[in-house]
Amino acid sequence: MKISRRNFLKGSLTTLFVAGFNLPIYALNNIKKNLVVISLRGGMDGLCALPIKNDKNFEKLRPDLILDKNLEINSDFVLHPSLSTFHELWKEGKSSFVHATSIPYTGRSHFDGQDLMESGGKVPYQIKTGWLGRGMKIANLEGDGLALALPMPLLLRGVPKNDNYYPAKGKLPDKEILEILSQVYSNKSEAELKSLLDIVKSRPKVDTSYGQSSSRDSISLAKKAAKMMIKPNGPRVAVFEVHEFDTHSAQGGVNGTHSDCLSEIDDIVRTLKKYLAKDFDNTLIVTLTEFGRTIKQNSGLGTEHGYGGAILMAGGLLKKSQVYSDWPGLKKKELFEKRDLNSTIDARSIYASAMSTVFDLDFKRFKDEVFWGENLQNLSDKLFKNI
Amino acid sequence: MKNIFRKIGFGLGPDEKIPSDPLKWALGQLDEVPPFVWQGNIPTEKELRKLYGKFIYGDREKLRKKFKKDKEGYKREKDKLRHETGQRFWQNLEFSIRHKEAIASNVPVLTRLWYFWGNHFTISDKDFLKKYTTGAYHRETIRPNLNQTFEKMLYDATTSWAMILHLDNSDNTGPKSQSANEAWRRKKNKPATINENHARELLELHTVSPNAGYTQEDIIQLAYIMTGWRYKWNKTSLETGNVWFRPDRHQPGKKIVFNKEYKSGRKGLSLVIKDLANHPSCREFIATKLCRHFITDNPTKEMIKPIVTAWEKSDGFLPEVHKAAIKVVFEHQSKHNKFQLPENWFLQMAKMADMDWPASEEVMDTYILGTKPFDNHRRSEWTMEELGHSPYNSKQPNGWPDNQADWLSPELLIRRLILAKKSWFYLKKNKRNLETYEKIVSNNFDKPETILDLLSKKDQLQDKHTLLFNSPEMLKA
Numbered sequence: 051m052k053i054s055r056r057n058f059l060k061g062s063l064t065t066l067f068v069a070g071f072n073l074p075i076y077a078l079n080n081i082k083k084n085l086v087v088i089s090l091r092g093g094m095d096g097l098c099a100l101p102i103k104n105d106k107n108f109e110k111l112r113p114d115l116i117l118d119k120n121l122e123i124n125s126d127f128v129l130h131p132s133l134s135t136f137h138e139l140w141k142e143g144k145s146s147f148v149h150a151t152s153i154p155y156t157g158r159s160h161f162d163g164q165d166l167m168e169s170g171g172k173v174p175y176q177i178k179t180g181w182l183g184r185g186m187k188i189a190n191l192e193g194d195g196l197a198l199a200l201p202m203p204l205l206l207r208g209v210p211k212n213d214n215y216y217p218a219k220g221k222l223p224d225k226e227i228l229e230i231l232s233q234v235y236s237n238k239s240e241a242e243l244k245s246l247l248d249i250v251k252s253r254p255k256v257d258t259s260y261g262q263s264s265s266r267d268s269i270s271l272a273k274k275a276a277k278m279m280i281k282p283n284g285p286r287v288a289v290f291e292v293h294e295f296d297t298h299s300a301q302g303g304v305n306g307t308h309s310d311c312l313s314e315i316d317d318i319v320r321t322l323k324k325y326l327a328k329d330f331d332n333t334l335i336v337t338l339t340e341f342g343r344t345i346k347q348n349s350g351l352g353t354e355h356g357y358g359g360a361i362l363m364a365g366g367l368l369k370k371s372q373v374y375s376d377w378p379g380l381k382k383k384e385l386f387e388k389r390d391l392n393s394t395i396d397a398r399s400i401y402a403s404a405m406s407t408v409f410d411l412d413f414k415r416f417k418d419e420v421f422w423g424e425n426l427q428n429l430s431d432k433l434f435k436n437i
Numbered sequence: 438m439k440n441i442f443r444k445i446g447f448g449l450g451p452d453e454k455i456p457s458d459p460l461k462w463a464l465g466q467l468d469e470v471p472p473f474v475w476q477g478n479i480p481t482e483k484e485l486r487k488l489y490g491k492f493i494y495g496d497r498e499k500l501r502k503k504f505k506k507d508k509e510g511y512k513r514e515k516d517k518l519r520h521e522t523g524q525r526f527w528q529n530l531e532f533s534i535r536h537k538e539a540i541a542s543n544v545p546v547l548t549r550l551w552y553f554w555g556n557h558f559t560i561s562d563k564d565f566l567k568k569y570t571t572g573a574y575h576r577e578t579i580r581p582n583l584n585q586t587f588e589k590m591l592y593d594a595t596t597s598w599a600m601i602l603h604l605d606n607s608d609n610t611g612p613k614s615q616s617a618n619e620a621w622r623r624k625k626n627k628p629a630t631i632n633e634n635h636a637r638e639l640l641e642l643h644t645v646s647p648n649a650g651y652t653q654e655d656i657i658q659l660a661y662i663m664t665g666w667r668y669k670w671n672k673t674s675l676e677t678g679n680v681w682f683r684p685d686r687h688q689p690g691k692k693i694v695f696n697k698e699y700k701s702g703r704k705g706l707s708l709v710i711k712d713l714a715n716h717p718s719c720r721e722f723i724a725t726k727l728c729r730h731f732i733t734d735n736p737t738k739e740m741i742k743p744i745v746t747a748w749e750k751s752d753g754f755l756p757e758v759h760k761a762a763i764k765v766v767f768e769h770q771s772k773h774n775k776f777q778l779p780e781n782w783f784l785q786m787a788k789m790a791d792m793d794w795p796a797s798e799e800v801m802d803t804y805i806l807g808t809k810p811f812d813n814h815r816r817s818e819w820t821m822e823e824l825g826h827s828p829y830n831s832k833q834p835n836g837w838p839d840n841q842a843d844w845l846s847p848e849l850l851i852r853r854l855i856l857a858k859k860s861w862f863y864l865k866k867n868k869r870n871l872e873t874y875e876k877i878v879s880n881n882f883d884k885p886e887t888i889l890d891l892l893s894k895k896d897q898l899q900d901k902h903t904l905l906f907n908s909p910e911m912l913k914a
Binding site: 091092113114157158159160161162174178197200201202204207213214215216218219220221222223226227228230231234235238240242243246247249250293294296298299346348349350351352354355387 | 605608610622626627628629630631632633634637641642647653656819823825832833835842843844845846847848849850851852854855856857858859891894895900903904907908909912
């Protein structure tokens with residue numbers, strides 16, 4: 051293991067200095083840039099996705115959860131074998147990772163944590179909108195959001211007219227009935243219902259006569275999302291959901307539950323890459339989770355709720371392939387509450403920087419208007435590229 | 438005023454008499470837990486658990502070994518095993534029993550509370566639970582406790598096989614327990630450790646909520662108290678054995694939760710459950726949840742207080758808590774309208790239109806174990822999944838949300854439109870006439886003329902049906 055805090059800090063100081071002269075020039079061309087967020091529910095184990103190499107503490111704490119078929123990426127970290135698309139993209143400079151990061155929440159509750167990862171706030175259930183929805187709002191991206199899920203995730207709330215896709219079985223009533231209802235909703239001041247119905251009405255016919263064949267697996271949803279996003283007036287923001295990261299037992303090796311979940315992320319990214327085609331280069335994909343997991347395995351070969359974890363990223367808007375980290379170490383005294391990987395980068399810095407890059411607005415606006423002026427770093431120049 | 442029958446129940450059928458004193462009608466349902474209306478076969482949780490065990494044993498221990506290199510053969514035999522254990526049937530039978538209570542019983546208010554508590558003590562979608570036993574857990578663990586204390590319901594839910602399996606407590610072993618020193622642990626490199634999952638959810642979801650301000654150490658200490666509570670494992674039943682307490686897996690020594698000491702041993706769990714059930718944060722958390730479920734996303738202090746008071750006075754005797762909650766709903770009925778959750782909406786439609794729902798005893802009892810269920814056996818499972826609100830299928834242990842925003846999306850609206858239209862086919866022949874629709878409207882809505890006006894916009898009765906059940910008045914209550 052070569053990575054250390056000192057190295058990191060030296061590196062980032064240089065970058066900061068250079069960045070001072072490198073004032074952001076926002077794209078004036080008309081390239082449609084896309085942001086995809088994959089919500090990972092249950093607590094994604096950053097050290098399972100991206101294990102550290104040759105670390106004695108790590109090997110001692112989870113002897114049975116470290117795989118020998120991990121994919122090589124650099125001198126400090128390896129990639130879980132289920133993330134083969136990320137591995138391919140790494141070679142093209144189109145995948146990168148932030149490690150030892152988390153939202154600023156240390157309570158280890160899934161439900162409080164998931165609320166906060168989506169709202170971006172610090173007090174659970176207090177904020178009724180999502181950071182992504184608020185970010186889209188200041189970028190005037192009304193009607194540009196798409197959730198690949200049946201409910202509308204909190205993450206996207208805060209900007210009107212978001213759409214979602216999760217194909218139904220059966221046929222919608224005819225257009226006249228929808229018109230009558232739309233009129234009634236409008237007469238009775240049911241603005242929210244009216245807005246939803248207007249979205250349903252505006253869909254192309256092929257989408258409103260779903261057959262039994264429409265599938266809801268991640269690959270089918272990603273294919274649909276990509277096909278919608280490549281249209282010039284299609285959505286610019288998509289949100290996916292992957293569940294079941296909460297592996298208290300049988301987290302397992304190559305065939306365990308955590309592997310299956312990581313495969314699902316990989317499937318989504320691979321499918322987006324295929325169907326976005328050249329637009330993949332104008333796209334940024336980032337993951338989001340409520341917390342990492344304990345370093346130590348439990349006797350059921352699972353892990354408990356932890357703190358620091360990793361963000362997986364892919365797409366042509368990445369600056370380069372890298373593991374960006376201010377690595378805190380895994381010695382007992384270096385751990386959070388002597389138990390968890392620490393978080394040295396507020397995950398919201400990555401999300402604010404990502405929105406700044408993709409939505410072409412000054413970082414400060416996201417920092418101030420989406421995240422209430424909290425102390426977030428602008429990592430746009432380090433992680434992403436302006437096109 | 439008529440809204441109240443949907444707010445706390447499932448509306449009124451076209452031929453049902455409007456209760457003259459709705460409050461009395463509602464409160465009169467809360468003292469006793471009557472037998473199920475369902476006249477068909479009702480298997481016990483134990484029987485269903487046995488079939489669960491038969492399936493996983495056959496699959497894991499036999500088929501996977503036998504068909505290691507024959508994918509097709511494995512698939513064929515596994516399907517056979519599914520049918521031998523009724524894997525595709527039981528959930529549907531449970532829905533029939535559940536929905537019949539909503540539609541045909543004279544305790545719809547009690548039934549809504551049954552659903553509420555089933556969701557509070559959620560068994561989410563894990564392993565094969567929903568396919569075999571979650572419905573039976575709702576029937577046998579939750580429902581009989583509707584006229585007991587909260588403490589008793591809590592203890593029964595916590596020590597139920599479904600919850601123990603669902604929240605991994607069988608993996609919760611004391612690091613200093615007798616079992617920690619057993620030779621096999623060293624040989625298999627499986628040191629004894631705690632598993633915090635169940636302890637955390639017992640605090641967070643089932644009792645005091647994070648508002649109580651517990652620490653990670655409280656969670657660990659509670660997990661210690663819970664060590665040793667696990668399913669009985671053997672080579673054939675695998676993880677489907679009864680729950681018992683194994684002293685040799687229990688962490689010795691005293692434990693401290695919320696600054697209170699608990700002695701080592703089996704009794705620790707019932708003692709800590711007693712204290713959690715009587716914690717002020719627990720009362721407040723559950724009173725708030727009841728108000729959110731029945732009245733509004735943002736309950737006020739005035740709503741919560743009478744329920745908390747009733748809880749204090751009765752030591753958490755649920756009929757008293759429920760009565761206080763229902764009274765609060767009555768008091769606030771005209772000020773709040775809440776978007777109805779999908780399953781409730783569907784059952785309201787089924788009851789109000791007197792639909793042929795759920796599948797009847799005659800239909801369900803034709804099922805023969807070992808065969809593939811017919812489509813008419815499985816329609817409730819498909820319908821609930823399509824609605825996005827299948828009661829045994831929530832993805833996480835916090836259950837289905839009560840907040841309106843969680844149920845508003847274009848796709849969720851599409852489900853209501855499609856299912857309202859489709860449900861026309863479940864309408865009995867003698868109910869397919871205009872008079873029935875007039876009765877539905879006058880029985881259930883305070884301003885029938887505005888709704889009748891809406892229905893007059895289409896001539897076909899099926900179109901009227903779709904319009905009625907997607908009208909704003911119907912979507913909210």
